[in-house]
Amino acid sequence: DAKTTQPTSMDCAEGRAANLPCNHSTISGNEYVYWYRQIHSQGPQYIIHGLKNNETNEMASLIITEDRKSSTLILPHATLRDTAVYYCIVRVGIIIQGAQKLVFGQGTRLTINP
Amino acid sequence: DSGVTQTPKHLITATGQRVTLRCSPRSGDLSVYWYQQSLDQGLQFLIQYYNGEERAKGNILERFSAQQFPDLHSELNLSSLELGDSALYFCASSVGAGTEYEQYFGPGTRLTVT
Numbered sequence: 001d002a003k004t005t006q007p008t009s010m011d012c013a014e015g016r017a018a019n020l021p022c023n024h025s026t027i028s029g030n031e032y033v034y035w036y037r038q039i040h041s042q043g044p045q046y047i048i049h050g051l052k053n054n055e056t057n058e059m060a061s062l063i064i065t066e067d068r069k070s071s072t073l074i075l076p077h078a079t080l081r082d083t084a085v086y087y088c089i090v091r092v093g094i095i096i097q098g099a100q101k102l103v104f105g106q107g108t109r110l111t112i113n114p
Numbered sequence: 115d116s117g118v119t120q121t122p123k124h125l126i127t128a129t130g131q132r133v134t135l136r137c138s139p140r141s142g143d144l145s146v147y148w149y150q151q152s153l154d155q156g157l158q159f160l161i162q163y164y165n166g167e168e169r170a171k172g173n174i175l176e177r178f179s180a181q182q183f184p185d186l187h188s189e190l191n192l193s194s195l196e197l198g199d200s201a202l203y204f205c206a207s208s209v210g211a212g213t214e215y216e217q218y219f220g221p222g223t224r225l226t227v228t
Contacts, residue, residue: 032214034216038157041202041222042221042222043116043118043204043206043219043220043221043222044157044204044206044219045116045219046216046217046218046219049216087157091213098164098210098211098212099162099170099211099212100162100170100208100211100212100213100215100217101147101162101170101172102147102149102157102159102206104156104157104158105156106156
């Protein structure tokens with residue numbers, strides 16, 4: 001399983017872009033990078049995922065380095081509601097059996113300050 | 115709102131008892147997952163079902179069991195409860211079973227064992 005390393009905590013001012021880094025130096029060629037977040041004790045929320053190319057959706061952008069050993073999740077205009085724990089996950093899948101699980105690390109606790 | 119529902123929201127019970135947690139997946143989703151989140155262990159994958167069939171298993175205790183019914187809802191049964199079983203239990207669902215499908219989480223059931 002490819003492991004990920006994230007900073008324990010980060011702060012960002014409201015209205016600014018929040019950039020959350022993730023290292024995944026042992027990622028395999030066919031493994032995706034997924035981002036989830038958990039607001040307080042709610043269920044984790046899917047944000048975005050990518051393989052090689054940069055991805056953008058209505059919530060965030062994902063920038064993956066060319067060597068795929070690291071990535072950055074960007075929240076373009078952070079609001080107070082973006083305060084949460086953000087998890088960077090390299091997908092673990094058992095292709096033959098059609099199975100999967102998410103392996104959560106400790107994540108980054110992002111605090112958006114007014 | 116992810117579309118995944120879980121009942122009950124809160125459950126308080128005594129050691130040695132048995133409880134059943136229920137999950138209804140999003141409409142159209144065939145795969146269901148169970149996760150446990152405790153303060154000291156973080157989010158841990160327990161088990162995955164796809165269309166009634168068990169597909170992947172994590173570190174699920176023998177005292178715990180799960181099943182997915184023909185209408186695709188799932189139940190997680192916890193027996194001989196111990197204080198250490200106190201945790202948030204999340205259910206997630208996805209359209210398919212493989213790694214390419216993102217998982218959507220429910221709001222969780224908070225179990226307190228006294």
